[in-house]
Amino acid sequence: MTNPLRVGNCSGFYGDRLSAMREMLDGGDLDVLTGDYLAELTMLILGRDRMRDTELGYARTFVRQLEDSLGTALERGVRIVSNAGGLNPRGCADAVREVARGLGLDVTVAVVEGDDLTERSEELGLGKVLAANAYLGAFGIAEACRSGADVVITGRVTDASVVVGPAIDRFGWGTTDYDQIAGAMAAGHIIECGTQATGGNFAFFNRADGWLDDLARPGFPIAEIHEDGSFVITKHDGTGGFVTVDTVLSQLLYEVQGARYAGPDAVLRLDSLRLEQEGPDRVLVSGAEGEAPPPQLKVSCTSLGGFRNELTFVLTGLDIDDKAAFVRRQVEDALAVRPAELDWTLSRTDHEDPDTQERAAARLTLVARDPDEKTVGRALSGAAVEMALATYPGCFLTAPPSGGTAYGVFKPGYVDQGVPRHIAVLDDGSTVRIPAPPQTQPLEPTTDDAPVFPEDFGDTVRRPLGTIAGARSGDKGGNANVGVWVHSEDEFRWLDSFLTVEKLQELLPETAPLRVERTRLPNLRAINFVVEGLLGEGVAYAARFDAQAKALGEWLRARVVDLPTRFDQEGTNR
Template sequence: MSMLAADPDVLRVGNCSGFYGDRLGAMREMLEGGELDVLTGDYLAELTMLILGRDRMKDPRLGYAKTFVRQLEDCLGLALERGVRIVTNAGGLNPSGLADRLRTLAAERALAPKIAYVDGDDLLERANELGFGAPLTANAYLGAWGIAECLHAGADIVVTGRVTDASVVVGPAAAHFGWGRTDYDQLAGAVVAGHVIECGTQATGGNFAFFTELADLGRPGFPVAEIRRDGSSVITKHAGTGGAVTVDTVAAQLMYEIQDARYAGPDVTARLDSIELTELGPDRVSISAVTGEPPPPRLKVSLNTLGGFRNAMEFVLTGLDIEAKAALAQRQLESWLPARPEELSWTLARLDRPDADTEEQASALLRCVVRDCDPNKVGRAFSSVAVELALASYPGCSFTTLPGNGSPYGVYTPGFVDAALVAHRAVLADGTQRLIAPSSETRELAAVDPVELPKPLPTGETRRVPLGTVALARSGDKGGNANIGVWVRTEAQWRWLVHTLTVERLRRLLPETEAHTITRHVLPNLRAVNFIIEGLLGKGVAYQARFDPQAKGLGEWLRSRHLEIPVELLP
């Protein structure tokens, strides 16, 4: 067992990055702001893997998160001075390259940190034999045990490739507490803590539905998880930082990008329906009672391919006859194109209002998006033709975009591979290599037994108001699917919500979901329902099937919709 903290029963794990592009100064803020044992950063997302893949195509030495290097250029000495271990997935597609870059950086500063890395997730060279075709990137989601192995051997910094987001928290906890591979409840507790802090300030008030309740959201502090030996944890933040940690801000992050009550990973399947949240005091929320099950036998694989080329032009339509103006522009452009692209779609956003006081408020936006494998069809042959309409189309014709060439877009596809076929490897600071065996005990994922619902609220007086008057929500993306988690604060509100917000009601409230398969999952401990809307985001975020390609605002759209709510439930 490798102790990472002075306290054998508590490990303080902070986060300083929720995505590639997050606050650059967060690492210094976390190191200077309070006590930490481990500092983690999450830099990888489905879109990020595509970005890093294109970086690697240009320069094989790249493929990692360059902003992490900039952070360590500023903070490496400080982290070593304070004895804080750093664990991050910033290695992306090239963890060994990042480790080499950090060693050079350290030598330039006359520092000697022990730098280890974890790889084996990259399946690109074997993609065809594994049945994945010829993608740009192919990476299995590894777990926490390679990280733990590096920390056991004394690493100060551990960089990884594509591990699950929570693994950068689970690995240090497993190393510190000496957990075994079948300590499922403890591992599941750490997974939940990791899921809460992985997206940085989303746990401390960022993207929070009831944000107007928070006194100080000017610059939210990054979260800290105080993990206990039994797998329970307390979510908090450094004193004096902005934002807040409450049951609802924690619940909001728990609802982000989840599926059903079983949250599967390579080391353990955490039961989200077992979680108990308790507010202990200002900015302190405990997570307890989490139960775990053996992980599934297959690992998820992130596959990115180049889908073709994409371009868009946006017309401004002002004043009267908006629909007729849009129809004319569409008819003209489609007939003037020398060759029709494979995909051509139109969206009319009616942002205009009658008798408007400003020209902007009198205007609507008409957007045309084209995609094709041939870059010529979506390049100037498309955008220049659109501009040619400027003096020949509807009155007041203008554009928000300039003509230009198309740009390549990616397509994300999830895959699965037998864990035994993936060579999970820890490369220690001295160069020693250790292979990490897959879990010996696994369990196929199965649907959770139906939940017994509470009795419906008795019929009474209602008022037609927005759902968000009483309900909070958080939405996000998983490939082409979107999720919306909705929850309420009181038992009476829960009795109303769970019987009211059905799949059928969701379809009526969000007509854009009508053609899609929707599944609802019930999480009574969180007074929450989670909806999975399949295919709403097309082929993933890089495909940009809709103007909100990551479904970030989908939950807020739902909260803005009006329905009859019992008066007794209203604030």
Template sequence: MISLAPDPDLIRVGNCSGFYGDRISAMREMLDGGDVDVLTGDYLAELTMLILGRDRMKHPELGYAKTFVRQLEDCLGLALDKGVRIVANAGGLNPAGLAARLRELTQELGLTATVAHVEGDDLAPRAAELGLGEPLTANAYLGSWGIVEALGSGADVVVTGRVTDASVIVGPAAAHFGWGRTDYDAIAGAVVAGHVIECGTQATGGNFAFFREIADMSRPGFPLAEIRRDGSSVITKHPDTAGAVTVDTVTAQLMYEIQTARYANPDATARLDTVALAQDGPDRVSITGVHGEPPPPDLKVSLNSLGGFRNEMTFVLTGLDIEAKAELSRRQLESWLPVRPAELTWDLARVDRPDAPTQQQASALLTCAVRDRDPDTVGRAFSNVAVELALAGYPGATLTSMPGKAAPYGVFTAGYVDRHKVPHVAVLPDGTRVDIPPADETRGLEPVRDPGPPEAESGDDGDPGPTRNLPLGAVAAARSGDKGGNANIGVWVRTDAQWRWLARALTIDELRRMLPETAGLPITRTVLPNLRAVNFVIEGILGQGVAYNARFDPQAKGLAEWLRSRRIDMPASVAATGIDVEESAL
């Protein structure tokens, strides 16, 4: 146990980054805006590891988040003055290199700061022997105990490679309270708090379905978690910042990128079906009741490979005979190509409308995407043919942009490795290397029993009475996200009556009806009564991950909003307690 905060029973952990490329000024905003004991940042999405891998191929000394260095150049002195520790996974593929660069930076700034790092996650050199193939990057998701060791050494700044997003929050809490490896409930509570704040302003109103209810969305403040000794927490933000922290904004982030009721982390598995949320005052939401279990025996591994090269072209089809124009374009382009690419897909977006008042509203978009191992096949050869169609094809032919060059694309897959085969090392400021032992106790992620629909009340069963056919979003909020080639959609409502209807109405079959693109794909539904929520995991809808770019929304960010826009029959009594939606949707 070490003291990271003046209150032995509370630690305030803030967040200043939800992804590589997030608001560069957020670190200073969090340090200037109010009290915080530890400032954390998450820089590593699945796509980021591929970006850093390609970066490292060109510059072996890099492979880390360069924006983090810029932030510390501006803010390290301020953090030291305020006694704020900084913990971030910005080390990416080269945490040792980032730590060395930060030590150089402290000297350049004339400061005295100690820097530690955590390593061991990079399995690329051993990928083949571990049965992971020969990927460009292979990084195991480590937990928080290396961070705990580094903070215990007195480090002012701790940088890691691929740890789980929540681990940068769990580590400071575990260090401050002296939690043991089997304090599963407390650890799981911190995991949930970490999951809520690790994506930055997504917890304070960003990417939020009911955004029109938030008075000021000009520049949402970043979130912080006040974590208590028992693992319970309050999610809040600095005063006088935009956005909001409500039960709904916190629920939205809780539902982001989850799988089942068991939310696995390397240090504990949090049971999301035990989470209880409550408004604790303006911009304050309490998280209590989280039950934790031993972590799974295997560690997840993020694998990124270079899949080949891709290119695409979008044709604008205007006015009449849209389907015939699209078919002519397909026949011509495919027959003119000197070599057919390994993958060639067409997508016709009928965004046109009849008798349109503007040319744009009279136009549909036809996109041809190609992929191949040979860059010339999807580069010059493909682009030349697309341009040659301009005067020889459908009437009114035009393109949304001029042809581009073939671009490399990546393929993400998830692997799993016995945790005993993965090193976990804390490298302290004086260079001492401390091996972090794997967990002694583990538990597999067996399915959680479906609690079934909530008990009906008078009027809930039998004849539902008058119904209305409305967009789901008239009563429900939703949040969606990506995990490799899969996507999740979490849907929740606000009242018990809405919940009794939603839990019965929004089945897997109904989801397939509402989202026809899910036809033939495996779907899993998880019911979370405490949150009045259902979560769906749709396998394979994103192809081989965001870098593969199989859909126009490759990270499934808008998937939930599409679902909310789709119509469903609901009792008039349920509809009456919904929210206002645009008249055009009614």
């Protein structure tokens, strides 16, 4: 348990804090510094970049960060591992070498590639797409590290792989060391989103003394990984934010699908993990159990779905429903060609006896989609403008009408593990082929064997669920997840019996017509829900105003429920 691998993170998405790489290198000791720049929406952005210029397709902010920090990383012996290569990892590597030449530095750069299946997408049954990228595993990264590379750049790998790969290299894990790999997967999953592990986007953000100062600029997380796969999540001394069992658990539940967290190299059993506060800003995560990976890899399939336009009408004062019906009828009657999709949403943000005009206002939003840009562009905007003086009283829009804009569609695909030509391209140009895993097994869903508790929890009081429960939610393609947790065994027994699929659909009516999967995680005192199809065809499709379901959990926490009185005071003071 000595000499752990200290892996820091400096990016949770394309657009994260630009100074984070410098802050992490200056803040204390590290062995490896990772950065996650890719997401489903990012793949669309990079795909459109590459359409305009074939030399692009990678995260350019990563290169800008290295202009400031590469010399420090080399001086301190910190290896940098990142998926910033996106759709063009060799182009990104060339840009890094150019930066090094300009700084007078000698750097070795390795690339991991083979994820790009775009040219073979139709042959593989993935359809005609803008980009098709398989989620590769960590052994290519491990091979690149083994070669002594200072910087390792990948294309589409799983988010956790940039952490797992260096751990495989350090500890010499083999392809069937599933428990150890699963532990490193958990570490990678926790730090991949940067400051979400150190207090960012945290449900109980305002229940700690000095929270306003502590969380104004949280530090980025570090995972200290041990040879047995256990690890400690921490951060550099003197940085903002905090690392507690709660903040780590919150991130652990982010964007997960069930108790089995699948990766290309292993499957992590989330229900095996145990979290313990080891000290200030130090959380020990242990007990990881791993299983053989599934026989297929997930593929990110991104395509252009058509064109989209959005108009928001402000409805003020009395007769809101009639005003909404009036303008809806006028706009639809004025359209010579009806778009393929017309979605109207009325948000009743108005208040009775309003003391400001804004509190008197509701919002009616129209979203139109069509393969033809003109149908949702000038034609739709023109219809809205022409009836501006002939419609409901007080009509105005939140923004001037505009033309249609292209939108993307994300769909997951699957291919056999051996289909991608997974290779590590070393600094001298030589390549190492990474074979498919020697063992696989089908990914079996875990059953929701929720017990029926005869326990009487006593008197109740009407309180928001968030009085005692934390939540974290996010997106996976068109699905949304929301993980809910509490702090004591007593609270979990109540939550487990109370928060069924039916109760969730009652509390969040938007989910009622959709399929919802529920997974119990008793070790974590948590329950995870996956709501299928809530987000349409992915974030770029923008099926709802919270297109990535980031606040779905906060909506759930705000719902008022019959909370056992004995929990009420505990939760308020927590």
